[in-house]
Amino acid sequence: MNLRWIIALMFLLFLIEGTIMPWLIPDEWTGRIIPQFIFVFVLYASFYAGRHTALLLGIGFGLLQDVVFYGHLIGVHSFAMGLCGYVIGLMFEHKRIPMLTALSLIGMACLLYDTVIYFIYRVFRMTNESYVWALMDHIMPSLFLQLAFSLVLYVPVRRWFEGSYKKKSADDEE
Amino acid sequence: MIGLILFIAVMGFSLGNRSNLSWPEKFINDTVSYVQQWFYKPAGYMAGLFEDIRMMRQLYEENEQLRTTVARYARDRSTYNFLQSENERLKDALGFTQEQMELYNYKYLIAQVISVSPDPYNKTIKINLGSKHGVRTNMAVTTVDGLVGLVSRVSPFSSTVTPITELNGQTKGIAATVTGKESESFGIIESFNSETGQLLMTKIEENDKLAVGDEVITSGLGNVFPRGVVIGSVVSRQVGDFGLTHTAHIEPAAKMDKLTEVFVVQVPGFEELDQ
DSSP: OOHHHHHHHHHHHHHHHHHTHHHHSOGGGTTTSOOOHHHHHHHHHHHHTOHHHHHHHHHHHHHHHHHHTOSSOSSHHHHHHHHHHHHHHHHHTTOOOOHHHHHHHHHHHHHHHHHHHHHHHHHTTSOOOOHHHHIIIIIHHHHHHHHHHHHHHHHHHHHHHHHHTTOSSOOOOO | OHHHHHHHHHHHHHHSOOOSOOHHHHHHHHHHHHHHHHHHHHHHHHHHHHHHHHHHHHHHHHHHHHHHHHHHHHHHHHHHHHHHHHHHHHHHHHTOOHHHHTTTOOEEEEEEEEEEOOOTTOOOEEESOOGGGTOOTTOEEEOSSSEEEEEEEEOSSOEEEEEGGGOTTSSOOEEEEETTOTTTOOEEEEEEETTTTEEEEEEEOTTOOOOTTOEEEEOOTTSSSOSSOEEEEEEEEEEOTTSSSEEEEEEESSOOSSOOEEEEEEOTTHHHHHO
16 A cells, blocks of 8 residues: 555545534534544554655645635644644654554644644634633543544554555564 | 744735635635535435434424414415515605615525534535635525524635634624614624633623523624524623623524535625625
8 A cells, every 4th residue: 555545545534524524423522522534644654654754744634624624724734733743753753663652642642733723723813712621622522533543543554554665574463 | 943934924824804715725625525525415314314213203293383383374474475565565655776675685595515624613614606606705604593604715616604603803793683673782793602602792782672582683784694694592691891882692593513505695786796
């Protein structure tokens, strides 16, 4: 599986985020559980494919989301995704990370991503809520969705990325 | 560092009131929404199917209710026809111009929702009508229940709707009044508090007749918005920040999630005004 397929898959995920996910999330949780599947993929890319790929994927798909759902600003998601992908890639690129570490890293990166987005909107005065409220309202609930999603896709994604960037180390799966 | 500066520049640039999108944005918008519409509707149908099965029991009761409503409607209808013909006759007698006659003759365009933004601070909705179908920015978007939002960006074949829950931080407000007290009540819907889920209506006069429980509708003053679109109901009223005017909290009437069909309201004369 090479990068082209990964991009196609991410585009599909982008479509699902905006179209199918709103129907799957129960009424009480609408607006509180936010799917960020592309971002999880960007993180996987930063683990297994390197920080530059992650940066480009993050900026590209973030920009896509910004342009398609252009409400207040363009560039928020692009910036946040690119930044998080790059930072995580800088620290953990091509290291052999066990599954639990990878998942907790994804969790932390999601927190970072949501925080960055929150503060950008806060700086531009698009939101007046306190950070604690935002954290309880949607950041924590959606974190669980992201973790569940990344857990489901951990094994196949790892195989794809490692197949496309032939690493010398033999892969051992959990 | 350069990237950071660049991004802040882009954000700052896109923050302002841009009336038109550039062509790459339009192109991406249209292409993506073309693909998105293959997903959203089938997903909605599937979800609707399960919902329907669950709702089966309530159908009987609802049917009963609807019957009584229809009976009332038929009665109102005859009164309405009579009033309308009389109104028309009076307007004729007063010599209204063609433009004035058609002022409240709104056209409703039915639009399908294509997708919903997965961003908590920016819950925009995409619809499958664009400038080629006569949609312009700032047109009101409603459902059967009430006002949903405003068209914020328009591409040739799709457009983006900003819900009324996202009005914060923008200069736009919606002129509003109360059903039954149209000439005695006025205020401006300005912002939305997502912690309480209520809209804030400001600039209400001290001796205004607005009371808790009233139904708030758009007033149509300024002729950009249609008049008489339901916004919500008044939950509470209190003295405003400066003590000169009152403010009111309003519970929005329309449900913002799981929308399938919305109406874009075309106000006559709007297109000429836009150009």
